[in-house]
Amino acid sequence: MTHLRSKRLPGVGPGAGRTLAAVVGLVAALGLGAIGEAKAAPAASDTTTSAARWTDRPHGFASVAGGTTGGAGGRIVTVTDQASLVKYAAAEEPYIIRVSGSIDVEPFGSNIVVGSDKTIVGVGDTGEIVHGELHLNPGTSNVIIRNLTIRDSYVEGDWDGKTTDFDAIQMDTVDHVWIDHNRFTHMGDGLLDIRKDSQYVTVSYNQFTNHNKAFGIGWTTNAKTQITIDHNWFTGTKQRNPSADNCAYAHLYNNYFTDQVHDGDPVWTYGSWARGRTKMVLENSYYDGVQHPYQADATAELVERGSILRNTTGRHDEWGDAFDPRDFYGYRLDPATAVPALVTQFSGPQARIGDSVTLHVPGDYPTVQAAVDAVPSGNASTVTIAVAPGTYRAKVHVPSNKPNIVLQGTGQDRSDTVIVYDTPAEYGGSTGSATVRIDANDVTARNLTFSNDFDEAAHELRGEQALAMKTNGDRIVFENTAFLGNQDTLMTNSPRLTTVSRVYIRDSYIEGDVDFIYGRATTVIERSVIRALNRGSTTNNGWITAASTWTGNPYGFLITRSEIVSDAPDGSFHLGRPWHPGGELEAVAQVLIRETELPAAIKSSPWTDMSGFSWKDARFTEYQNYGPGAAVTADRPQMSDEDAGSHTVADYLKGTDGWMPYARH
Template sequence: MSEPHSKPRHRRSRTALAVGVPLALTAAGTLAYGTDLGVLGSTAQQASAAAPAWAADTADGFASVNSLGQNGTYGGRDGKTVTVKTQAELEKYATATEPYVIVVAGTITMNPVGKEIKVQSDKTIVGSGTSGHIVGGGFFLGQGVHNVIIRNLTIRDSYQGVWNDKDHDFDAIQMDGAHHVWIDHNDLRHMADGLIDVRKDSTNVTVSWNKLSDNNKTFGIGWTENVKTDITIHHNWIRETEQRNPSTDNAAHAHLYNNFLEDAPGTDIKSSYGNYSRGATKMVLENSLFQGIKNPVIKDSGAAIVQRGNSFSGTSGRNESGGTAFDPKAYYPYTLDKAADLPSILKSGAGPRASIGRTAASTKAAAATTLTVAKDGSGQYTTVQAAVNAVPANNPSRVVIAVKPGTYRETVKVPSNKPHVTIRGTGSSRKDTTIVYNNASGTPKPGGGTYGTGGSATVAVEADDFQARNLTISNDFDEAKNQSLNGHQAVALRTAADKVFLDGIIVSGDQDTLLLDTAAKDRLGRVYVSNSYVIGNVDFIFGRATAVVDKSVITLKKRWNGTSAGYITAPSTAANRKGILIANSTVNGDVSAGSFYLGRPWHAGGDASLDPQTTVRNTDLSAAIKSTPWTDMSGFSWKDDRFAEYKNRGAGAGAQSTNRPHLTDAQAANQEVADWLAGWTPSAS
């Protein structure tokens, strides 16, 4: 951007973010890079080794109860384990009469859109780590289908552009008359109709540890006059959904516990109701948290709801209970978590897990997929881009590109069809391995035209689940020698992807150093920068991504002519998304006191619908920061957007005022690192 223009019981993990040891941040004005090292971590294939431990997991809740001739729910554990990468392979095994454990390794896009594969009995369908995605379709379990596990998958994006879609019955998971089904640790979102439909006397169903989001109709139960369904719903994070959260119609026994229903303020999707007990349903609702939900608990006159231990925050409208229900412990054992603990428990524990769905073959292959780069020819490749080119398209698992010490003068692009790539320097310090180039926005391209700001990047990342570790990425464009050039923006690193983890690196430049973008305006792009250094002077952390700079050093540098003046952030956040969060960090540099702003609002292309956001909290600010740290940009006032501080310290910190807004404690509680990451737990690979 330009400058003045302008097992039965599956517990959640309590593991903290695996982001390494925090830097020993130095005093203001000092820059030390440290010597910390990074940590490494076709056709359907039948597993030749013994089945992995997770394949023996069995359901809890009502799916564990013996009935209808079925003893619990264990899926395809008695059959072969197969790995699939295409729709044809998935259909072949899911519709077979024999039991199978089917591992989905990679992204499968359904053709036609809305396709629901008709799953037969005795199947486990599981994503390989976090790589198993079903796009534009889902699964259907028909009458009498039983003993099915659908686990650890992301099922998404059959949405056809109509919010209350009456024409496209495209569900993530639909069952009509099925029994003994376990839906566990999935991420279900953005479908044309329901995320989960449990219909027509389906029973002995457990839905646990899932993320359900970005949808109108979330979770419907019923569509029958009979009162037969037994269902357990626990430890699910339901957020940014409108209705059926769930709606439970004529269920004989509905046990809902430890679910977190969240309607965040300022978003487009508004809840119309939360848990609904309809018809003759008997519902027990325990230790769940309702945050910002309208009509959090409602019931029909003939239905029953027994509430125990639930918590309500910022809710409004109906909150009902009454009647007699049942004792869930008469059917199965369970343990309750405290409602107040659910945000931290579910933001870190719901959804697909890296530890589930890994076979011995995939683990061995992942461990073996390391490509080496060395300028002196001692590696497999002499350039980083050559190693990226060698990564197969749509690779289902992590590929580590290990780069030996040296200076690699090249541009690097990781395209969107090459996810799960790590570029890691192998030296003893992040300074030992440097990728550098000197394109600027106005630099002429060989084929005509200029690169533009985004095109000037030394390293461009368009693939999800990317990591960079233990290296330096730099743009050394020389402004002093190129004053005649029109366009001095010179990006070192551009990201336009989701789940980007930058750990223990240096990103260095002048204007527009670090561009944190998304693949499209309506796409989420989360970036987590940790234990790193970002260096620049004008708008040098900018873009529309949902980005966290945590436990890092932001170093301010003088401009090409020796003057001190600049802006740290220039967010161009879309409305209803989170922007840039700087937390637990240090801002320093050899520049004049009171010469730098914390940020200004970038309404890219003059787009007034944007709502730029920067929050700086718990950070040490040097004297370089202005006493009025925010400013306008290109005719847009920062006061109309979202700029705030919280509990900063140092010579550059200041008290609350109309020109220096601070978050309240209550506001700050919703602007933590975990809120930005939204269920993603970055870990080094």
């Protein structure tokens, strides 16, 4: 595949900004700003450079100096046992490793070594590593660990962690690591240890719970580590929240500290500590019931602004200039008053993160097909292939063993991202012709254009069919998509005549001339524009549909609440004809066009015979169409109100599994 033009846009999780904005609004509406006393909070930084929430891309220091991509570009694997996790985590090549369910590590407290170029992410919100540690050896680079619970390697009686070193995650002399949306609890020594000159690290939206020494950074004489720590919840911990020893730059913002363990220790019960020569900036956080909420050695620098202190005691040191985080990256601050609500709800593992993996084209993968190839066979969870704006000239095949894929154009408009090729059906039939072929079930495409730009005029062939899209799978959805071609633009099919596959097309655009919407799948086209192209004839410019519905299937094609447009001469276009592939007698077209605007180009007798099969033996009907091409005549069967009540979008799509893709709108 050749990528002719592209521009990268930041990935934004669907609806994330709206969800969090709503929470912030709710907090404000409830008057929670009256809790505690806060200093004047700084203004949020420019949103054009700030990292968006709920993306699959790191922010903060993990995003600079080349960034952190984890296992991007590698295959996706799902692991359910320790042996598989150990194998893939330590492999030399990149992997996206999905942890499904709970993995009990043996022997108790053992390390699982994580090599470079890895993403480890929990499936749903129940991925767990129990009784074991993820360990990054010196020299490890480019690692993402997300959406996991790591728990319970605590040895009874070892509250100080002096006899075991069973951390949740430990790393020495590593670079570019993102630790995000995890839950760490009840481990043997530290929950998270980032040690010995590790660099370019971001720790975000995690929960540190039920522990003595939560989060340590340093163990070095060099002031080298650059780290961002945001939106974490420290609850039921005593110390190291975090302890930052000799960090070149430590940026803490929007963290929540509550329910601190108090055992009478006057020194080693504390919140955040800038130690050695650390330069720390601490912003808009919320400390509730914390002893020594933030403190700094005389050799360190600590700048604090905008935080709320509630029922706190002891040290709250501020001296020196530290640094300006915006010299390194953009970010957005939440109000400190909103932190408890935001962090308690959105920290820790989230089903919305673990239910989907996003693969970026280009960048992570050079082509759309390369990203499809990375999806595991029998894929059970959603994988989103985010395709950047550009024109991609190559074919794409989603095989039947790779379900649950979302093809998502990331441009502002569907025309920004185009997948196109130019093969006619003469070279390989409909399968060989299709620019994109979807054989898998449960595939969705959004905000994309699919095109076959085969030039009919430049070739003399026996057939001019040239497909932009062919589907065989069930439960296929197209939203805000365009299909461009001439003859046979869009084929919605099924693996065999008696197998019913369903396709739902909404808010889309389809163009062509001869039989350009055809096949045997149950297909709903709703709220879309269908353009019947002008081939230059004054009498016959083509057919919109050529359905081949199985006689045992009452639902073929439904075009509803849409608009058919054409600049062809008046009365020169047909609504459709019955296609019986290979003379198959049990392929009897069913087409209903209802509540749709028809242009003057539609013939007064719009249904015609095909290959010796009469249109009158097919199941062609209209219902409440309008526009200059609409009419009620003997040659235009109309569906009754009673029958129309059982030929709705829901009736066509529900099948035996109650599929309702339209309910998302």
